[in-house]
Amino acid sequence: MYLTPEIKKDIFREYGKSETNTASIEGQVALFTYRIQHLTEHVKRNHKDLATERSLVRLVGKRRKLLDYLKRKDIERYRTVIKQLNLRK
Numbered sequence: 009m010y011l012t013p014e015i016k017k018d019i020f021r022e023y024g025k026s027e028t029n030t031a032s033i034e035g036q037v038a039l040f041t042y043r044i045q046h047l048t049e050h051v052k053r054n055h056k057d058l059a060t061e062r063s064l065v066r067l068v069g070k071r072r073k074l075l076d077y078l079k080r081k082d083i084e085r086y087r088t089v090i091k092q093l094n095l096r097k
Contacts, residue, residue, distance in 0.1 A: 011046075022038070
C-alpha cells in the first residue's frame with residue numbers, strides 16, 4: 009500500500025501543525041499532493057484506467073478548492089504552501 013498511517017503522520021508532521029491535527033489546510037493539501045503524484049504515475053503506466061483518471065481529476069479539484077480558500081483567508085500561508093510543495097513553476 010502506498011499510503012500507510014506512518015506516511016500520513018509524517019506528512020501532517022512536516023506540513024501541518026502536528027501529526028494529530030489532520031484538519032489543517034496545509035496538511036490536507038500536502039496529503040492530496042502526495043496522492044496526486046502517486047495517481048499520476050499510475051495513470052501514465054495504465055492509460056486505459058479511466059476510473060483512476062477520474063479520481064485523479066476529482067482530487068486535483070479538491071486541492072484547488074482548498075488552495076483557493078487558503079488564498080482568500082491568508083495569502084502568506086498560501087504562498088508558503090505553494091513554495092514548500094513546488095506547485096507553481
